[in-house]
Amino acid sequence: MQFFSPTVRYRWSISRAALVLSMCFLTVLFVACGGGSPASASSSASSQATCNKSTGFTLYSAQGYDSDAAKAFQKQTGITTKLVDDSTGNLLAKIAAEGNNPQWDVAWFDGNVTMQTLDTQGLLLKWHASGASNLTAQGTQYVPDDGSYYPTGLTTVGAIVYNTKHIPAAGLPKDWKDLLNPAYKNLVAMNDPAYSGPTYPLIAGIAQILGGESQGKQYFQSLKANGLKNFQTNDPTLNSIETGAREFGIVQDSAIYSAIKAGQPLGILFPASGVVGLPSVIGVAAHGKHQACAQQFVNWVLSSAGQTSMTHHDPTDGDTYFIPLVKDVTPVVTRQSTGIKFIDLNVQQWASVEAEYKQWFHSNIIQ
Secondary structure, X not given: OOOEOOOOOOOOOOOHHHXXXXXXXXXXXXXXXXXXXXXXXXXXXXXXXXXXXOOOEEEEEOOOOHHHHHHHHHHHHOOOEEEEEOOHHHHHHHHHHHOOOOOOOEEEEEOHHHHHHHHHOOOEOOOOOHHHHHEOHHHHOOOOOOOOEEEEEEEEEEEEEEEOOOOOOOOOOOOHHHHHOHHHOOOEEEEOOOOOOOHHHHHHHHHHHHOOHHHHHHHHHHHHHOOOEEEOOHHHHHHHHHOOOOOEEEEEHHHHHHHHHOXXXXXXXXXXXXXXXXXXXXXXXXXXXXXXXXHHHHHHHOOHHHHHHHHOOOOOOHHHOOEOOEOOOOOOOOXXXXXXXXXXXXXXXXXXXXXXXXXXXXXXXHO
């Protein structure tokens, strides 16, 4: 059975239109697109009792290993898997535009806060995935009560990267507030949450660590006053550290590990007060036309076979550097998984203010 090739990647080159759609996604999703109430697990699941293998399902994914996973799943099950691979922002724009007439059946990206927003708006099927029994105790903590999405792996967002050949005279910071030190003026870079999906959990997490949204806003205003430089995504942020243009970057830790693997002279710090645990999450469309096939894929991803397709992905791709949340999975690549203070976001709280906080950040920190 023929595998449908991924769409051309725009992960690091996103159009202005996609930026606007991504920023307004949470505020216009159901005003403009006609949202409905959440579908019940029983009625939605029963409407798709069998999977038509030839028709298959459509996967919207922003994971580096999604092509490997889709090909392996189709080969093992015979279920046609149509992959649309793009950045998280572009995929969210498509999901918003499609509303209650989704062309997708499964969504897979990093960030449970954004996935929770899809759930709140009634876009995700509420069901019990049998594969969830394979999750570790840590993984189970990321499963919402309604079973609308499931974690497939874990990284952190907000690790601090530095160039081991350009350590400033002030030394290395130990925690978030250290970056406000005048000695670090014009030395810090980070991503733009309008483009980079994991960056919203970052700014939400720092706010939660510091005491709330207002404290987070004050922190980023102070960081901007101390010369913060914003880039769209991980690549230009990391490049600024690699070249010495900046000394410190705040990015998803998996991107740092892949750059180190590629031979870049980089080091990684995990702030003492904590970093946000960023699960990759997967959900099924509540109004999707191929729910039975979609559910089979989710359960497969939560199995040893699905996890193997992820762990054996290209070691130069950052997405390979995840901490397994499924039992008895042995990573192929090496990364730190202990000695990190994980902060679990208050998902409901930060999902409810995502649009407002992103807009504030754009207006006050980016511009």
